[in-house]
Each structure stands twice: as structure tokens, then as C-alpha cells.
């Protein structure tokens with residue numbers, strides 16, 4: 081009898097906990113939706129890394145970074161548009177921005193990157209979000225991470241807001257936003273963040289990143305970070 085009661089109690093506890101988690105996440109989701117006014121009218125450049133002959137990092141099953149980040153970037157652009165922002169993708173297909181026929185890889189890469197920067201600067205975008213996939217020799221490494229340019233206060237705030245949501249919505253939470261010098265974030269005139277959405281060198285994370293549902297979830301997490309960043313800026317009267 082006692083055993084039956086215990087089983088009943090523990091299953092009740094499980095139901096309560098699962099229910100609580102679902103409610104908590106729906107409240108969190110709603111609060112982001114309630115803040116979506118903060119992105120309305122903003123111009124946001126969404127930059128899927130690599131493309132064309134440059135696959136970016138390659139996973140153990142042969143998955144390419146360039147394909148994963150394009151899918152996530154397209155999801156992000158459509159979520160932003162639905163919220164009333166103007167989202168501009170630096171590429172919409174499997175091509176980088178360099179001239180065809182350039183065979184010096186370094187020249188090609190610089191041309192590609194500088195055109196991505198020029199697009200954002202010429203359009204006077206409010207934010208620049210570059211999406212990438214990480215890779216590391218140790219297959220255990222996992223988790224998404226946002227990077228900003230050293231010395232950029234706004235870039236840092238943006239990356240911290242995005243990191244907060246990556247840790248809340250994605251598998252393998254726990255990383256912290258970091259400042260690292262990258263050409264693209266150094267050259268853009270607006271706050272920028274490079275979001276490494278996960279490790280393609282980790283077989284489980286590679287599998288997740290190939291799942292369209294997880295790709296959408298990742299886009300949503302980045303979107304939530306952007307919303308949080310603008311809402312915080314509005315609350316402190318900065319922008």
C-alpha cells in the first residue's frame with residue numbers, strides 16, 4: 081500500500097514538474113513575443129557564413145557548415161520579418177559573394193567578407209548577425225556561443241543577450257559570450273555578433289543541427305536575443 085502511494089506520489093511529482101517546465105517555457109516564449117515591438121522597424125543584416133566553394137566546417141557525416149547556417153539564417157530572417165523588422169540576408173543560396181573565377185583563395189575570401197561588411201555598412205543596418213558552426217578536434221566539445229568585437233560595448237551587450245537565449249533554448253547550454261577579434265565584426269559600423277550555433281565535430285550536435293526543427297529553434301533563440309537586446313536598450317534609454 082505504501083509502495084503504491086509512493087509510486088503515485090512520484091508520478092504526480094513528475095507530472096507536476098513536466099507541467100511546470102512547459103508552463104515556464106510558454107511564459108518565457110510569450111514574454112519574448114510581448115517584447116517583439118522592440119525589433120519593429122529595425123534593419124538587421126543576417127549573414128550565413130561561407131557558401132559556394134567554401135563549405136566552412138565539415139562534420140563527421142559529411143554535413144557542411146554552409147548549408148546549416150543558410151537554413152538557420154533563412155529561418156531567422158523570416159521570424160524577424162514577421163515581427164516587423166527588415167531582415168537582409170548577405171546570401172540566399174549556395175554562393176559566396178566573391179567574383180566567379182578568382183582562384184587565389186585568400187583574395188577570394190577577403191572579397192567575400194568585405195562585400196558582406198559593405199552590404200551592412202551601405203544599408204546602415206542597425207545590427208549585423210553572422211551565423212557560423214564551430215569545430216574542434218575534441219569531439220566532446222559542444223554548445224552554442226556568441227562572439228563580439230573587443231572594445232564594442234554594444235556588440236558585447238548584444239552577444240550576451242543572444243547567449244542568454246541560446247543557453248535557454250538550445251541543447252548543451254553553459255557557454256558564455258566572448259570577445260574575439262574577427263575581421264567582419266571589426267569592420268561593420270553597427271553592433272555585431274558572430275553566433276557559433278554548435279559544434280559540428282560533436283556527432284550528436286551535428287545531428288541536431290541538421291534537424292529542421294532544431295534549426296528553427298536556433299533561429300528563434302537568436303531572435304529572442306535580438307529582441308532582448310533592443311528591449312534592454314530601450315529600457316535604459318540608449319537607443
Ligand SMILES: [Zn+2]
Nearest residue numbers: 129136212213
Ligand atoms: Zn564559419
